[in-house]
Amino acid sequence: MALTWTRVDSRTDPDFVVAPGERLSWPRTLGLGAQHVVAMFGATFLVPVLTGFPPATTLLFSGVGTILFLLITGNRLPSYLGSSFSVIAPVTAAVAAQGTGSALGGLVAVGVLLIIVGGIVQLAGTHWLDLTLPPVVTGAIVALIGFNLAPAAKTNFEAGPLVGIVTLVLLIVVLAFFRGMIGRLAIFLAVAAGYLLALILGDVDTSGIAAAPWIGLPQFQTPAFSLSVLPMFLPAVIALIAENIGHVKSVGQMTRTDLDPLMGRALAADGVATTLAGLGGGSATTTYAENIGVMAATRVYSTAAYWVAAAVAIGLSLCPKVGAVISAIPAGVLGGATVVLYGLVGILGVRIWLTNHVDFSQPINQMTAAVPLIIGIADFTWQAGNLTFTGIALGSIAALLIYHGMRVLGFRQGREAPTDGAPAADVSG
Template sequence: MENAKRLNPVQKTVVGVQFLFVAFGATVLVPLLVGLDPSTALFTAGLGTLIFHLITKGKVPLFLGSSFAFIAPIIKATELYGLAGTMCGLIAVGGVYGLMSFLVKWRGLQLINRLFPPAVIGPVIILIGLSLAGSGVNMAKSNWTIALISLAAAVLVSMLGKGLLKLIPIFIGIITGYIASACFGIIDYQPIKEAAWLALPQFVRPEFSWGAIVFMVPVAIAPVIEHIGGVYAINGVTGKDFVKDPGLHRTLLGDGVACSVAGLLGGPPVTTYAEVTGAISLTKITDPAVIRIAAVAGILFSVVGKVSAVLKSIPESVLGGIMMLLFGTIASVGISTLVNAKTDMGNTRNLIIVSLTLTFGIGGAIFQVGEFSMTGIGLAAIIGVLLNLILPYHEKESNL
């Protein structure tokens, strides 16, 4: 397809909506899993993308959608601090991005690489994937037939799909599972009939909670690294160096502000979407204006009440089937992080960092002083970072 700069407004709009379609399944799946309004997630994804483009001077063709890294932390934090308190913690996540933005501007990527080497990031990503494995199975077993149909569809598209189809396995899996559920007669259509065509998303008013802030902030370590990888990926696709112009510090800041705004409105944190970057690579359309059209389309979809009602009617067995693939895939990314970086697991230092990070995270360790407590992925991430800074290493290991 021709470059987006040569497309007329109608063609740009069509391509922009197509890019939203690529991001749609993953963006609405996160809120469905954590109990948030999918329309709010669409709204905050669109708004967050526009904010990101504003801060990055409209130069970087990245779309920001719901982050899977925060699924387990949101579920756990909601149990501990309530949904409103959890939103306060998610707002604070933006502060981590802001801090990293400052550090990159001040010292460059060297400091980030020193704080978060693969031996730290790998096990944290593994924990993000495995922490909800049990929840996926529990949701799937409500109807194993439907769950396996959804899972099989997503797997087949991932392996055999071509072009844009290969980029939306989650979306195809959900649609296939939904159709199967309709054939089995297990979908309640009444809420869809009663839903208004136009309705505002269900925004959540945050409530201040120190506990939620402390719980959520360490979790942002992995998405920050994911963001850096996303920027380098779009560099490769476009042939431009966005790390230098507008600068990685700007992209980090843009992502962070978008995360905070999402939390302020009751949506999940956002992150750069590799699916859309893949679609850009396929279509060769790299104009950031097309991504902004996708963002506006997401906002428009978010106020269609019927869309929200349809999404909420998806049976949990369908979501469970998708989760079984999704969270295993995330854990595999963590393993790939260690493998691709050629992390030497025969090295005692690396072995200790990875082992203790996994043990604290999977074992459910809790650090508590008075009313202050930290557990789960956040505690494991802090343990990994501290061990990496404290444990001695030889000069030849400094690249780990």
């Protein structure tokens, strides 16, 4: 694979796009790469802050993971791998139960499983995934992952309600009333404004920022593997599968190119990046809707811009001062942002249902969605020996058992089992 791109010049033609194998001039490409970093930055740095991971380490593996993704997909699929919100709940639970090492071990397991799924998809296609994880199931699991995090958002918000309200209102206003790059930077702008207000109010501990050097390596950590926490992480695999499949399909639609043959590679590449991050102390990675938005707005799908973005992210990760600034974000700001972001994760599950026209007049779809959502939102727990099943794991298991169980019963009674009549989910990270 040669890292070369065909130089093209921008035009005012409304149908003009820059394909993955093309690029604009290097100065413009550098600017676009920086845009991608800023677009993903707001959501990516929130994950390590919320889970207690070192932000600089997560940023480093985000950049390295993006490079690996581009290499594994043959430099044909533009994507930035930011931090996945789908692992916040299991990571938080694992850290509380057995420490950071066990959470990292869970992330390694997620990455390895994603590599296996990617390998199977590359060999056998996605039809088996469509049958195993139909949209009604995938949507329910993604939705309950987001709604399960509601108590965490409430706790952070109550720690600083004033800055939380300001951050929340600004985030809603920017998302609702602005399009283009300003809209894509909504998280970054709202958090920055909330952070500034907290500084004015004296709610930010700046001692760590002052003590941090300008140049240095991130803090690395090693994983510890515990069977008891692994069930917490399995639903995250399903969410990552949905996000990656949605990304491939979205980019394919925007570039009018059949990228489905790269589906297996994309899944495996995200698995490799997540595994590497777990081994070194970073968070799980995923494709990012914010970066799809930048591509849609600029009509530039060049992978060259993503190589630039990855290099910028790695460079920022080598500045401990940046990591210290991120780590000092007060809880109230996080609370205001996560009220929106966790809710949007939940709504992403609803979007899967709507996009794939899931028919909720069918009892099988009603039960597949209703029961898991209550289990996940209420955070049911079940102890089975050394294994602890939390609301997300139990809700995901319930979604699979209810859907496939009712289908089997429907066939046994000699009737055509009701279906949701839809293909795999089309969503993006």
